[in-house]
Amino acid sequence: MTLTLFRKLLRDARVGLVVTALLLAAFQCLWAKITSRILSELSPFFTQLASFGGKSITDVQDKVFQGPGQIVRTLFGGERIDLERAMDMLSIGYVHPLVQTIFCIWAVGRASGAIAGELDRGTMELLLAQPLSRTRLILAHFCVDLVLIPILCLSLWAGTCLGTWLVGPIHLTAPPDEAPTGVLSFRLGPIEYQSPIVFRAEPESPQEQARRLHIDLAAFGPSLWAVGGLLFAISGYTIALSACGRYRWRVLGLAVFVTLVQFLVNVVGQMWDVLEWLRPFTIFYYYQPQEIILGKPWPVILPALAVLYSVGAAGYATALWVFTRRDLPAPL
Numbered sequence: 001m002t003l004t005l006f007r008k009l010l011r012d013a014r015v016g017l018v019v020t021a022l023l024l025a026a027f028q029c030l031w032a033k034i035t036s037r038i039l040s041e042l043s044p045f046f047t048q049l050a051s052f053g054g055k056s057i058t059d060v061q062d063k064v065f066q067g068p069g070q071i072v073r074t075l076f077g078g079e080r081i082d083l084e085r086a087m088d089m090l091s092i093g094y095v096h097p098l099v100q101t102i103f104c105i106w107a108v109g110r111a112s113g114a115i116a117g118e119l120d121r122g123t124m125e126l127l128l129a130q131p132l133s134r135t136r137l138i139l140a141h142f143c144v145d146l147v148l149i150p151i152l153c154l155s156l157w158a159g160t161c162l163g164t165w166l167v168g169p170i171h172l173t174a175p176p177d178e179a180p181t182g183v184l185s186f187r188l189g190p191i192e193y194q195s196p197i198v199f200r201a202e203p204e205s206p207q208e209q210a211r212r213l214h215i216d217l218a219a220f221g222p223s224l225w226a227v228g229g230l231l232f233a234i235s236g237y238t239i240a241l242s243a244c245g246r247y248r249w250r251v252l253g254l255a256v257f258v259t260l261v262q263f264l265v266n267v268v269g270q271m272w273d274v275l276e277w278l279r280p281f282t283i284f285y286y287y288q289p290q291e292i293i294l295g296k297p298w299p300v301i302l303p304a305l306a307v308l309y310s311v312g313a314a315g316y317a318t319a320l321w322v323f324t325r326r327d328l329p330a331p332l
Helices: 001-054 057-064 069-075 085-092 097-112 118-120 124-128 134-168 208-212 224-244 248-269 273-281 289-293 298-323
Strands: 181-188 191-198
Touching: 001 085, 001 134, 057 085, 069 124, 085 134, 085 289, 097 134, 097 224, 118 124, 118 224, 118 248, 134 224, 191 298, 224 248, 224 289, 224 298, 248 273, 289 298
Parallel strands: none
Antiparallel strands: 181 191
């Protein structure tokens, strides 16, 4: 009976799974194209302009991302991300607000209807009339997450690989502009000397350029553990709310509110010291795929992953404990 229920739940989720997987893969393909365009055409242009004024591209980035621009930089990973490197730019696609929104919509939407949805539709009584325990019902939903979450993670990685393949290697295609000229003038007593000068950008060595534009697709694979942890954590506490609720729309609204508050606290806390101490109480604080992609040591990453998966496991344990002990309301 558990296997039959498991297959039913997979059939119910297949449309949402296909749509979500396609959206994630399509966005990664789009982001690969955006990365190529920025690094091959726009970045050399701004680098050259900065060098003409005696500045570095880092100085330009710091100026652009001051004030309101700091919000954009925070959403893209903060100051640790170098927008001149291909790997850093591609990693933004894994923490982009749109991608995280898709994660939340899928996880909250599926888990909120797991228990409360059946009660709201009046089908829970018919379901439990079968030789099926409440424990097996929660277990079936847990097994569905074990199957669907890896599929979504792989769709994200597949989109990155496909987009990178379609775009091809990144080459600097921006034509060099004519260097601006000036006049160097100095006076020594009655003698005045003037000499024309040309401001030229310091060329980048081929080795440095190759390292900056190199893309290692294998480095994105381990980051899927963080993606899966975020999806599992959201599904976990949402199904716990679903086990406590009676109406799906109420559970859905509460889960969306809780998730949105966590996201805002984590973002605002990076810019406002007053809220910074609240960030560790949000699951988004522990979502760190960029650090994994960019080679941060695993002893630093593992505690964050442990928190995400622990939140998901605690959510399912809470749902099991509540659902097996509560009195179910009669269908309306």
